[in-house]
Amino acid sequence: MIAFQGLSKSYGGFDAVKPLSLTVPRGEVFGFLGPNGAGKTTTIRMLMGILVPSAGRVLVNGLDCHADAAEVKRHVGYLPDTPIFYDYLRGREILQFVAEMHGYSRSEAAARAHRLLRELALEDVTEEFAVNYSLGMKKKLGLACALVHDPKVLVLDEPINGLDPRAARDVQERLTAAAAQGTTIFVSTHLLDMAERMCSRVGIIHRGALVASGTVDELRSAACADGSLEEVFLKITDEAGERA
Numbered sequence: 750m751i752a753f754q755g756l757s758k759s760y761g762g763f764d765a766v767k768p769l770s771l772t773v774p775r776g777e778v779f780g781f782l783g784p785n786g787a788g789k790t791t792t793i794r795m796l797m798g799i800l801v802p803s804a805g806r807v808l809v810n811g812l813d814c815h816a817d818a819a820e821v822k823r824h825v826g827y828l829p830d831t832p833i834f835y836d837y838l839r840g841r842e843i844l845q846f847v848a849e850m851h852g853y854s855r856s857e858a859a860a861r862a863h864r865l866l867r868e869l870a871l872e873d874v875t876e877e878f879a880v881n882y883s884l885g886m887k888k889k890l891g892l893a894c895a896l897v898h899d900p901k902v903l904v905l906d907e908p909i910n911g912l913d914p915r916a917a918r919d920v921q922e923r924l925t926a927a928a929a930q931g932t933t934i935f936v937s938t939h940l941l942d943m944a945e946r947m948c949s950r951v952g953i954i955h956r957g958a959l960v961a962s963g964t965v966d967e968l969r970s971a972a973c974a975d976g977s978l979e980e981v982f983l984k985i986t987d988e989a990g991e992r993a
């Protein structure tokens with residue numbers, strides 16, 4: 750479970766994330782949507798213990814993401830927007846290294862790496878250096894790194910950006926299967942059709958403030974919009990912009 754409790758971040762006088770309170774229960778896929786610069790990555794970085802909150806806190810399974818950052822990493826798999834790897838390691842070596850860092854024996858780490866590389870259709874490039882990977886391959890390798898320790902919580906920043914349609918579908922199916930087994934998923938995305946397909950609930954952040962949250966149907970009714978999540982999103986963010 751993820752619990753945001755009045756979490757905020759300011760830079761000087763600028764509120765990048767205004768006090769955010771939100772609970773994402775176990776097994777839920779929560780879509781975090783918002784225009785460019787809305788505060789999604791800042792929120793995720795606080796969730797991952799990379800940024801220190803200005804106020805409030807965020808808990809993962811009861812652990813404080815800032816105070817207990819190391820322990821939180823045992824529970825969480827994180828895919829950054831732009832995954833960065835040791836370029837001169839091969840895909841297989843990177844994944845194996847991450848698995849060993851999580852405490853698995855060399856043989857167990859190798860088995861996990863092998864299984865995930867196959868599942869994510871990277872088996873043909875396991876022995877290539879990550880520096881030569883395409884953006885989509887890097888994203889999939891990053892996702893494999895996030896999944897390698899079977900985390901109870903996944904935090905994903907734009908997981909299918911840069912993936913071709915087949916890869917995007919494979920990744921969505923992999924994530925839906927993880928959620929069905931009880932994994933909690935917090936996913937930031939611009940891809941509203943993906944959010945509509947995958948997420949049990951979504952939240953819309955605009956200029957640092959959570960301006961709406963609920964199921965897509967609930968947001969549709971609240972926004973008095975009949976159409977797609979895209980229309981709901983545009984209506985809610987337009988209205989929030991007019992109020993600001």
Ligand SMILES: Nc1ncnc2c1ncn2[C@@H]1O[C@H](COP(=O)(O)OP(=O)(O)OP(=O)(O)O)[C@@H](O)[C@H]1O
Nearest residue numbers: 760763764765783784785786787788789790791792
């Ligand atoms: N270190 C910083 N100092 C000052 N302002 C910052 C800093 N980091 C982020 N911001 C500002 O905070 C706001 C939120 O940025 P953030 O990267 O969280 O947005 P985002 O929703 O992830 O956007 P995008 O969808 O474009 O990636 C932006 O206005 C950004 O310019």
